[in-house]
Amino acid sequence: MRMTLEEYKKRFPGRPDPPPPEYAGQWVAWNREQSRILAHGYEFAEVRAQARAAGCERPIMQKVISVPFIGAA
Amino acid sequence: MNFPYRMYIVSSSDTGELVPMLRPEINVRIYGPAGDADALALVDTGSDKSIFPMSFASDVGITTTPGTGLGALTFGGHGMPLEYADVELEIPEFDPPLRWRTRLYFADISEETEQAILGHNGFLDYFTATFDGEECSLELVPNSDLPLVELTPQ
Numbered sequence: 001m002r003m004t005l006e007e008y009k010k011r012f013p014g015r016p017d018p019p020p021p022e023y024a025g026q027w028v029a030w031n032r033e034q035s036r037i038l039a040h041g042y043e044f045a046e047v048r049a050q051a052r053a054a055g056c057e058r059p060i061m062q063k064v065i066s067v068p069f070i071g072a073a
Numbered sequence: 074m075n076f077p078y079r080m081y082i083v084s085s086s087d088t089g090e091l092v093p094m095l096r097p098e099i100n101v102r103i104y105g106p107a108g109d110a111d112a113l114a115l116v117d118t119g120s121d122k123s124i125f126p127m128s129f130a131s132d133v134g135i136t137t138t139p140g141t142g143l144g145a146l147t148f149g150g151h152g153m154p155l156e157y158a159d160v161e162l163e164i165p166e167f168d169p170p171l172r173w174r175t176r177l178y179f180a181d182i183s184e185e186t187e188q189a190i191l192g193h194n195g196f197l198d199y200f201t202a203t204f205d206g207e208e209c210s211l212e213l214v215p216n217s218d219l220p221l222v223e224l225t226p227q
Contacts, residue, residue, distance in 0.1 A: 005093050008080055012209065021082040021091055044128035044187075048110060060100050061112040063188040067084050068094060069115070 024066030029059035074167055078209040097204060097211040104161040107134025112189050116211060120192030124178045135160055137179045153180055161222055171215060172222045
């Protein structure tokens, strides 16, 4: 489905925001509500540890993709 | 239970400009001897197996066994060696949380494409999955094949 970010937010209020595209290729660690990014970087373990050190015991990790995905390579 | 698709801002294949893209991802928790970790994983009907980056296994202390078979073939014909382990996976958003034991595969995936994939083995085999493109959401209903792990009351 093609829609702009503004259309998405209007149509589906309350859904999590996309991760910032400037973090492409990195892991981001969200708080449990997925409303705030606590840490970001290229190493999964390091980013998760930073988020836990910031007070979130179980951050939700997300890999920020930068291009459409069509299968692992 | 319904899981809203996740939005990303990606580079358009057509023009290179930044455009929104929606994909069916859910939060899953993987358990290991050294703890557990939550991550968004792509629900992928095109993947025969559920495959996680090796970094997940390392972080929660899962010991993997190198497969002696041919591994997996990816789109484009690239071979990918796989390691495996029997682990517990959970979807914490269900009430009560759904936790099951299954075989997962792990791969040293390149940094750019390092992400968790929930394919048929280990995941989709255990659910009726309805992908609703209009509502941009995925409905998952567990079936009787799901090898549930009994949760200890805390």
